[in-house]
Amino acid sequence: MDKNLPVGVIDSGVGGLSVLKVLQQALPHEDFLYIGDTARTPYGQRPEKEIRAMVHDLTDYLDNAGIKLLVVACNTITVLGTESIRNGYAFDVVGMSKGAELALGVTKNKKIGVMATPFTVASGAHKAAVNALDADAEVFAQGCPDFVPLIEQGVFSGAAIEDAVARYSAPLKEAGVDTVLLSCTHYPFIRAEIEKGFGESVTVLDPAEATALQARIFLERAGLLKMQGTGRSRVCFTAELNRGKAIAERMLDMERSSFEEISLL
Numbered sequence: 001m002d003k004n005l006p007v008g009v010i011d012s013g014v015g016g017l018s019v020l021k022v023l024q025q026a027l028p029h030e031d032f033l034y035i036g037d038t039a040r041t042p043y044g045q046r047p048e049k050e051i052r053a054m055v056h057d058l059t060d061y062l063d064n065a066g067i068k069l070l071v072v073a074c075n076t077i078t079v080l081g082t083e084s085i086r087n088g089y090a091f092d093v094v095g096m097s098k099g100a101e102l103a104l105g106v107t108k109n110k111k112i113g114v115m116a117t118p119f120t121v122a123s124g125a126h127k128a129a130v131n132a133l134d135a136d137a138e139v140f141a142q143g144c145p146d147f148v149p150l151i152e153q154g155v156f157s158g159a160a161i162e163d164a165v166a167r168y169s170a171p172l173k174e175a176g177v178d179t180v181l182l183s184c185t186h187y188p189f190i191r192a193e194i195e196k197g198f199g200e201s202v203t204v205l206d207p208a209e210a211t212a213l214q215a216r217i218f219l220e221r222a223g224l225l226k227m228q229g230t231g232r233s234r235v236c237f238t239a240e241l242n243r244g245k246a247i248a249e250r251m252l253d254m255e256r257s258s259f260e261e262i263s264l265l
């Protein structure tokens with residue numbers, strides 16, 4: 001495996017840019033090749049078979065382009081299982097951290113909320129990860145289907161977001177959670193609104209840093225970590241290039257990023 005190849009990063013759309021931002025900081029010398037499938041977002045309300053087929057398009061593209069590691073910057077894709085995503089390719093796969101250790105380190109009452117797509121919630125993966133570490137912790141997972149379409153449109157605040165935050169936070173408040181995991185990579189774009197909705201007694205957590213750390217450890221152990229040079233990111237969208245680029249400005253170091261529209265088919 002060539003150390004100079006980029007690290008591939010995938011998401012259903014712009015959400016993974018919140019992870020790419022953290023990856024750029026944690027791995028400053030690495031090049032990244034990001035694909036956001038903006039033509040087919042959102043994935044999180046689709047049946048598993050459809051999601052798998054779309055993920056296959058993304059990973060085949062990256063395999064042809066050449067990458068040394070794939071970071072799945074999407075919880076919905078991650079819960080399919082990293083080995084099945086790897087699908088025999090030469091590169092390894094790091095999925096989104098479930099944030100279990102992070103949340104258990106913060107919660108005082110052991111009541112943890114998970115905000116995610118309906119697909120991720122139905123998988124039960126986050127609850128299982130928390131309970132594997134602490135069987136007494138209670139996990140309350142809330143599907144938030146209205147968030148991703150708004151964020152993809154570049155809507156990060158205002159009445160529609162406030163209304164959705166109020167609806168999705170209500171059952172979690174009712175359950176008495178003191179900690180909430182943002183288990184969809186789109187949600188950090190509206191983190192301030194979510195924090196406002198819960199109020200100061202609830203801590204909102206983003207597992208992107210834990211994910212970037214896992215990617216760093218993997219590259220170090222495999223002898224694939226780049227130690228010099230300024231890393232560059234090639235950011236590809238499958239539709240709506242200008243909208244994607246405008247949204248990326250909120251997250252990325254634009255000096256180190258280039259943008260293009262690609263077709264997967």
Ligand code: DGL
Pocket residue numbers: 011012013015016041042043044045073074075076077117120148183184185186
């Ligand atoms: N950003 C994705 C996640 O972390 C999925 C959003 C979607 O396509 O529904 O789950």
